[in-house]
Amino acid sequence: MNAPTETAGSGAGTGRRRFEMRLSVAQRGILVAIAIFAVMFMAYAWKQPGPLTANIVNTASNKGALLALVAMAQTLPVLVGGLDLSVGAIFVLANCLASTVVVGNPVSTTFGILAVLLVGLLCGTINGAIIVYGRLQPLIVTLAMGAVYFGISLALRPQPGGSVNFELADFMTNSTLAVPHSAILLLLVVLFIWIPYRRSVLGRAAYAIGSAEQAAYMSGVPIERAKILAFALSGLLAAIGGLLLTAITYSGAAKLSIANDYTLNSIGAVVIGGTSLFGGVGSAIGSIFGAFVMRTVGDLLIVFDINPVLQPLFVGIVLLVAVCMGSLRVLRIKNKLDLYR
Amino acid sequence: MVVLRVIFRQFDRATLIAFACIVVILLIGALAEPAFLSSDYLLQQLHVAAFLGVSATGVMLVILLGHIDLSIPWTIAVGGMMATGAAGILGPELGVVLAIPFGILCGAAIGAINGLGVAYLRAPAMIFTLGMNAVAQGLMVYHTGGFAPQDRATPFMRELTVGHLVPGLPNPLLIWIVLGGATMFMLNRTTLGRQIYAIGNQERAVFLSGVDTRRVIMICFVISGACAAATGVLLAGWANRSYQAMGDPYLLPTIAAIILGGTNVLGGRGKYTGTVAGVILITILQSMLSVVQPQRYFAQLGLDIPADTFRQVVFGLVIVAMLLLYGRQKALR
Numbered sequence: 001m002n003a004p005t006e007t008a009g010s011g012a013g014t015g016r017r018r019f020e021m022r023l024s025v026a027q028r029g030i031l032v033a034i035a036i037f038a039v040m041f042m043a044y045a046w047k048q049p050g051p052l053t054a055n056i057v058n059t060a061s062n063k064g065a066l067l068a069l070v071a072m073a074q075t076l077p078v079l080v081g082g083l084d085l086s087v088g089a090i091f092v093l094a095n096c097l098a099s100t101v102v103v104g105n106p107v108s109t110t111f112g113i114l115a116v117l118l119v120g121l122l123c124g125t126i127n128g129a130i131i132v133y134g135r136l137q138p139l140i141v142t143l144a145m146g147a148v149y150f151g152i153s154l155a156l157r158p159q160p161g162g163s164v165n166f167e168l169a170d171f172m173t174n175s176t177l178a179v180p181h182s183a184i185l186l187l188l189v190v191l192f193i194w195i196p197y198r199r200s201v202l203g204r205a206a207y208a209i210g211s212a213e214q215a216a217y218m219s220g221v222p223i224e225r226a227k228i229l230a231f232a233l234s235g236l237l238a239a240i241g242g243l244l245l246t247a248i249t250y251s252g253a254a255k256l257s258i259a260n261d262y263t264l265n266s267i268g269a270v271v272i273g274g275t276s277l278f279g280g281v282g283s284a285i286g287s288i289f290g291a292f293v294m295r296t297v298g299d300l301l302i303v304f305d306i307n308p309v310l311q312p313l314f315v316g317i318v319l320l321v322a323v324c325m326g327s328l329r330v331l332r333i334k335n336k337l338d339l340y341r
Numbered sequence: 342m343v344v345l346r347v348i349f350r351q352f353d354r355a356t357l358i359a360f361a362c363i364v365v366i367l368l369i370g371a372l373a374e375p376a377f378l379s380s381d382y383l384l385q386q387l388h389v390a391a392f393l394g395v396s397a398t399g400v401m402l403v404i405l406l407g408h409i410d411l412s413i414p415w416t417i418a419v420g421g422m423m424a425t426g427a428a429g430i431l432g433p434e435l436g437v438v439l440a441i442p443f444g445i446l447c448g449a450a451i452g453a454i455n456g457l458g459v460a461y462l463r464a465p466a467m468i469f470t471l472g473m474n475a476v477a478q479g480l481m482v483y484h485t486g487g488f489a490p491q492d493r494a495t496p497f498m499r500e501l502t503v504g505h506l507v508p509g510l511p512n513p514l515l516i517w518i519v520l521g522g523a524t525m526f527m528l529n530r531t532t533l534g535r536q537i538y539a540i541g542n543q544e545r546a547v548f549l550s551g552v553d554t555r556r557v558i559m560i561c562f563v564i565s566g567a568c569a570a571a572t573g574v575l576l577a578g579w580a581n582r583s584y585q586a587m588g589d590p591y592l593l594p595t596i597a598a599i600i601l602g603g604t605n606v607l608g609g610r611g612k613y614t615g616t617v618a619g620v621i622l623i624t625i626l627q628s629m630l631s632v633v634q635p636q637r638y639f640a641q642l643g644l645d646i647p648a649d650t651f652r653q654v655v656f657g658l659v660i661v662a663m664l665l666l667y668g669r670q671k672a673l674r
Contacts, residue, residue, distance in 0.1 A: 083467055083468075130661060130665075134661075134664065134665050134669060135669045135670045135671075135672060136661075136664050136665070136669065136670070137606045137607065137670075139409065139467055139606070140596070140600060140606050140660070140664065141661060141664070143593065143596065143660075144593075144597070144656070144657040144658075144660035144661050144664075145657055145661065146657070147593055147653040147654070147656050147657035148653065148654050148657035148658060150653050151649070151650040151651070151652070151653030151654035151657070152650070152654065154646075154647050154649055154650045154653065155644075155646045155647070155650040158645055158646070158647045256589065264471060264474075264475055267468060267471060268472075271468065277465050277468060278465075307483070307486065309479075309482045309483065309486050310479050310482070310483055311479070312475045312476075312478040312479040312482065313475070313476055313478070313479020313480060313482075313483065314479065315475050315479075316472045316473065316474070316475030316476035316477075316478070316479055317472075317476060319468065319471070319472035319475065320458065320469065320472040320473070320476065323458070323462075323464040323465070323468050323469055323472065324458065324462055324464060326464070327458075327462035327463055327464050337545060337548070337549070339463055340544040340545040340548045340554065
């Protein structure tokens with residue numbers, strides 16, 4: 001299978017290979033996502049009326065960062081060969097909880113943030129524990145647990161509303177010297193969660209599991225812990241996303257459409273970001289750019305004067321096209337048997 | 342004797358557990374309210390269960406193959422909205438006859454695209470059908486946004502859901518019985534049925550045996566789309582109109598019913614009788630929740646919790662609990 005390399009591509013080769021640019025599949029995926037995003041954002045900047053102000057960039061960054069966090073949350077389960085249909089529900093749950101507890105003086109706000117993050121981590125851990133110890137399919141477990149988490153968020157917030165610490169919210173959504181704080185938040189998440197995870201034993205184990213679970217088991221990879229950690233961190237990242245949503249909207253709302261929308265878009269972002277849905281190949285960095293691509297689709301619809309109600313249609317088409325691009329291997333396969341598992 | 346054995350074979354362990362759960366829930370309910378065991382109530386529940394039963398029939402075939410169909414919610418909406426819309430465009434005479442076939446045809450078309458993606462392009466079913474769900478949603482939103490299509494159900498659709506062709510048997514239940522009987526026959530007694538189970542177990546081996554497995558997958562997705570659209574038509578008749586989110590509450594119950602009935606999520610194993618039990622179990626669970634109204638007890642404690650919370654939480658937990666009972670995979674060794 002494909003080697004789980006994301007950073008090892010620059011390693012020294014031998015002979016003439018030394019001078020070739022060697023990129024791993026994941027690195028190529030990230031570059032493609034960055035290229036698509038660059039083209040789309042330039043089209044947007046060119047078409048939209050007026051100059052590109054820091055304000056517009058900030059708004060785009062806020063919207064993109066929201067989805068990027070959920071997409072990163074989706075990446076981890078996908079890397080171990082699963083799919084998490086509950087990221088949207090955890091995101092909404094965090095939003096509803098944050099609109100209740102992230103209020104008041106700095107001390108209570110801090111505890112509120114910690115509570116939200118802990119709840120996210122807990123939801124993810126529950127998913128992972130059921131999947132690992134119950135030996136069940138991630139897809140069905142997360143579908144069912146997603147309903148549970150959504151039910152709890154409904155109980156927290158039967159009607160949209162709530163409040164949030166305004167200073168914190170404004171700080172999270174503003175920009176300094178044209179650098180949006182939400183982009184810095186993404187950078188911090190990558191630096192302090194994704195990269196340490198990627199380099200840890202359990203992070204490498206996740207890639208090994210996604211490539212070949214049986215072989216990983218035979219090699220003594222800690223499968224159970226790696227899977228639970230992947231789902232737990234996924235819950236944590238979704239909760240950070242929910243926190244950012246609360247900062248942007250100043251309120252919480254338990255709407256099933258929001259949860260479904262983010263779950264769907266996160267999968268699209270993961271696919272565009274070059275992560276293989278069969279596990280073992282990919283990176284959360286790619287998903288970030290995938291998320292920005294997904295969000296720019298919506299912005300492009302507006303500047304090109306296409307009815308914004310058509311957004312789900314375009315998101316769906318982007319997803320289908322992205323999945324079909326992955327299917328191009330069907331044409332390259334020489335032995336027809338390889339098509340069938 | 343042979344007949345008995347054939348019947349007996351339809352009840353595996355999961356099916357029996359599901360039927361036992363139905364009886365237990367009914368008995369517990371009857372302790373609080375004896376009317377739960379009346380034939381009126383039971384018939385009414387079966388009437389409601391038929392909607393879920395029709396959509397679960399199609400999805401079960403897809404799950405038996407080892408795939409999944411997440412495009413159910415908006416395929417249901419497509420079925421309902423296209424049928425009522427066609428009735429509006431075609432007028433009262435043609436519309437009455439052609440509206441329902443047209444709605445089901447639209448659902449079958451969505452299923453065909455799903456089948457194309459999953460069977461021929463080998464795209465992962467869960468992603469592809471999720472994408473199709475969004476596409477169907479976009480198309481339906483556009484359909485209602487551009488102009489105001491008819492959303493009233495035709496009298497015939499109304500009759501189809503509330504009438505009684507056979508005295509004492511509501512029409513949707515009759516439809517479900519016919520559809521379910523045909524499906525059971527197909528799964529147990531025809532080559533196609535054997536091929537579906539075989540593909541769920543090992544597609545490679547089936548391909549090597551000379552079966553066009555892609556065609557089989559395609560057929561199942563088309564049936565799934567058509568069944569979902571038929572559910573949409575029935576629901577439109579039931580509510581007397583079609584609306585955008587009409588399919589949203591059906592994804593989780595449909596998949597839950599199939600899994601509670603003991604169908605293996607990875608494909609290859611599962612009985613239709615199990616799905617029947619799962620559908621009835623889910624319907625009765627839903628009905629119990631709306632009768633017992635747990636939110637009232639919390640309201641007395643000063644907690645305002647919406648009824649939907651209990652439905653979502655109970656559903657989710659029941660699915661996980663049932664899966665833990667009989668859906669576990671083998672441990673790695």
